[in-house]
Amino acid sequence: MLGITGYGAYLPKMRLQKQVIANANAWFDSGLKGLAKGEKAICNWDEDAITMAVEAFNDCCGKTPGQAPNALFVASTSLPFNDRQNSVLVAEALNLDIANLRTMDVTSSQRASTSALLSALDMAAAGKNAVLVASEHRRTKCASREEMLYGDGAAAISVGGDDVIAEFITSQSQAVDFIDHFRGEGHDFDYGWEERWIRDEGYMKIVPSTVNTLLEKAGIEAGDIAHFILPTDMGRVPAMVAKKLGINDGAVADNLLQSVGNTGTAHAMLLLAHRLEQAQPGDLVLVVGFGQGCDVVLFKVTEAISGYSANRGVSGQLARGKAEENYNKFQSFNNLLVKELGKRSEANKQAYLSAMYRMRALTNSFMGGRCTQCDTVQMPKHKYCVNPECGAYDTQVDHPMVGATGHVDTWTADSLTFDFNPPAYFGMVTFTGGGRIMMDMSEVEPETFDTGSEVSVHFRIKQLDHQAGFRKYFWKAIQV
């Protein structure tokens, strides 16, 4: 049997209240009011498709270093690098066994994630395990329909042949150059066409024809589908398509438009993960990816689902949100404003690539050192042991710290140094299993944060260089 072996999700903690977008723009487009219900997940300034991919993988597979899937695929249309394989950075941040790993970025369409899922399933059919992470950080124009409807988030699906929780039955794909929207080279934002046309000529025709071919091939009635996943930002479309196909109303997956927003190519996997949380053994799950054609993938939930428990999962991610009512902050974090950042923001941001390569065990993987003579864990790894009682030369071996938790010894909220989300919190963190380092912090809740607070470490953006189109990453402490 081959199929899905696990799922996970990540949603940024910040949830922008859609009403604030509508209110700010009401003078210009009062029509936005109609979309102003609920909230959407938005990235902090130090989050992007890469950092969310790392989190979603962890939610799916845990933080244990040295995991060895045969392949890691990252699907996204908002990857920070056009030429630097993003999935490799994700793999290093995850401390995967990179010496034996196939990686691939899958992009350029809203159905990139279903296409990547199919490739992963092909690998599984060849006896290999693969993990697909779909992640999207969506930038939109001010006062646009997309601004009301898009959200940021990521989901991970692992596939293989053991402990399958949803068996892969079959799939059907077709390629059609139907352009509901596009984003051309050198352009930041989506350019779309009239919704009614997209609905009638796109969703209502291309999806049913693909699904019907699949159902026929699989010998399954539409009414047998227990979970129908059609990601879209057009709220009524899934039910309309389901009705046309003869799929039961109750099977139609909620698109989470009022709690997350449409997370682009991540959305199919996010909704799949969400439905798997609620699925029963025997349920048929139909996943649709729509964009320049259509992928349809059919799964059957197995008995193993009963024994499976996700970490946070989509429900946990939905529950951990924090309402954000500052529209200006959202625009600032997405570089949508011509903003005075101050002279301190003009620091040299040069990426010294050779130094970055040397330092990447620490920066990409949060690798420490452990002295084989006295067992002292230290960060960074060093030629000489830091323990004054030991001081041994060249005795340290790699000691992964990604899963470590620790407590805050010292800290401050720094308003002088430049930060996209001031004040900048940083301080000394001592880890429970040994090791300590002075590090940046993120997502600080001033009401509960203080000396002694427990923290875990998370891969985040350290510095953005909009001029060079580069960004550096490092690990930040976040209160547990």
Added chain:
Amino acid sequence: MASGIKDKVVILGAGCSRFGERWDCEAADLMAEAFEECIVDAGIEKERIEAAWQATGIDQFSVGPGAMPLSMGLRLPYIPVTRLENYCASGTEAFRAATYAVASGACDIALAMGFEKLKDTGYGGLPQRSRGVSNDLYYPNLSAPGMFAQLAAGYRGKYGVSKEDVKRAMAHISVKSHANGIKNPRAHLRRAISEEQVLNAQMIADPIGLFDCCGVSDGAACAIVTTPEIARSLGKDNLVAVKALQLCASNGEEGGFSDWDGSYVKTTRIATKRAYEEAGVTKPREEISMTEVHDCFSITEMVTMEDLFLSDDGGAVKDVLDGVFDADGKIPCQIDGGLKCFGHPIGASGLRMIYEMYLQLSGRAGERQLANPKLGLTHNLGGFPHQNVVSVAIVGQHGI
């Protein structure tokens, strides 16, 4: 232990420019201002200086690298000139180098000059700078006040002192230094401030507010050193001698291993113990007449009182609030106004402190003269509380 530096070298002359926003001055102008006072005080010709050390902390924002700024700036007579940089201890490092050169017999008379032009950046606070290409990849995003604010969190965590009490002691420190600075015509900030002003000032890096920070300014300070014998041969008496010069640099243990909790600065304690031993000081609270410490931020001064063993561990809040370190207290601290009122042109600060000690010990400190001081201690702390360079110098009347 080696015999140490005590009484082997004396200060022949010292000088200090006015510190401040010296928009109209090049670094060379500031150096000349300090040097003219110094050379007149020393009573020698420039040609008698045999070697010189120049301290600048952040060269790219002032004068560029190498020894040219000092050598060219003072038109020194083709002598060995060396540029030194060692964080905020740079000025004291230059003094140390000149003193050691004289003590070794390598030269008879040497000059230590520290200066910095900080006000050419276009913004307040210290200039932005790299901490090293690789370090920048993982060091936190921080400012100088952010670094030293760590001490407040660590101190509170260790002693269970309330945020309010720590902040009140911090405020007392700044109010005290401003009261002292008013009396010093060389100081940058010369006005009284109230505790209320300090407590209500804009927050810079919690709990450090605007008035908990020292100023940022341009300035230069210098000293000429020689042997006691040569000084006497030049007609000097009441000599001010170097009693101890100690330096301690972190090796990463505080930040990477030990149970260092952020409530103190380990290197200060080590350098201080060595300095007391070198100077023969056994009861610092009785023997040290006055201190000039590295009050880059008020919390640094507070913690330093414990690190110099002038307060018990956990006792600095009370001692500060009791006025032990006020101008009329038992061991006045920053009688010249400190970094708080002078600002901190990095390379100059250590020598500015030595200059004040020299004036006080020579009885020439004017309106702020303390009664009969015997030993003065200066302290510089550069870097982070967990990873730094500390210098401690003790100067006093020769032969006692």
